Amino acid sequence: MHPMLNIAVRAARKAGTLIIKSHENPDSISVDAKAENDFVTNVDRAAEALIVETIKRAYPDHTIIGEESGLAKGADSETQWIIDPIDGTSNFIKGLPHFCVSIAVRVKGRTEAGVVYDPMRNELFTASRGQGAQLNGYRIRVGNAKDLNGALLGMALPYCQKQFGEYYFRALEKLFVTCGDVRRSGSAALDLVYVAAGRLDGFFEIGLKPWDIAAGELILREAGGVMTDFAGGLNYMASGNVMAGNPKVVKELLTQTQGVWPDVLKR
Incomplete structure (x- = not known):
């Protein structure tokens, strides 16, 4: 070790x-x-x-x-x-x-x-x-979902940034039409490692802090997963806005929510 x-x-x-x-x-x-x-x-x-x-x-x-x-x-x-x-x-x-x-x-x-x-x-x-x-x-390894059909997604509500609730629920509505179901657990770090272990297929959240993300991000990546911000970039440590899953799931998350997020959440 x-x-x-x-x-x-x-x-x-x-x-x-x-x-x-x-x-x-x-x-x-x-x-x-x-x-x-x-x-x-x-x-x-x-x-x-x-x-x-x-x-x-x-x-x-x-x-x-x-x-x-x-x-x-x-x-x-x-x-x-x-x-x-x-x-x-x-x-x-x-x-x-x-x-x-x-x-x-x-x-x-x-x-x-x-x-x-x-x-x-x-x-x-x-x-x-x-x-x-x-x-x-x-x-551990991420799951092998090829898209969002039947996928189990982890998510959280923007309880500290309720001004973005409108956009968040619009994104959730789009994803819920396709995915199997969603879970809101109350711990972003556990959600990320659950994706790493294949317990969840994907995860998204607004406004996380570096201490919420840092360990889970490495565990996710070492398990074959990827993490992006809402624009598909790597600014999530600064923005706190996260999409996570295997590469195919993250691509679908980004595609399904394209055009939903305001510019301030894509920086």
Whole structure:
């Protein structure tokens, strides 16, 4: 295993243990609102602190970008750890057992290692660049859907960008006519690795953040999938607008939604 991936796995498992204990004791969870429909808990903060501590022991000079703690520059600014301590915080708050820890390592702008850990199911999705993607040590691959007919798509609602709801539902209407069904799980990182494992055929969402995407994107690509923005380009880390699936599914997603998105969502 890549040395940095090994540390990422260790950190994710430690955070997962903390998260499970808190999930089993809901009275210990306190919630704050960061913005409208955007929440953080004391457990998010504690899990992120534990992850950062684990990374810093091994790599004290690396730069860290955490959803809750922000940017912590290190002497090595070219190696960045991107952390989401709980992707699916709203699920966690409500006691819905569908959330994960997401950790990615980027070196000179390229993601080299990624971990998405679902502590409730003890499912560990991992990837190192050029080494394939795994679930609990077993190789995973994207599904072989040739188009959207009968496809199962993951999606999310633009709950923090409701001004784009009109366009989003127009796209969903077009896709729903063709696809088999859709799922809205509440965790983008898990949706991406579910596409990587063939559990979902495709996924699309508006306004994701780098910590939502970074690990899942590498795992998806190492499993044979692709990710684009809404224009078919590679600006998704900046825009947060994502289409994901095997190459044929993504092509269909882009074709079916062509002309739906306003220019501001295609940049």
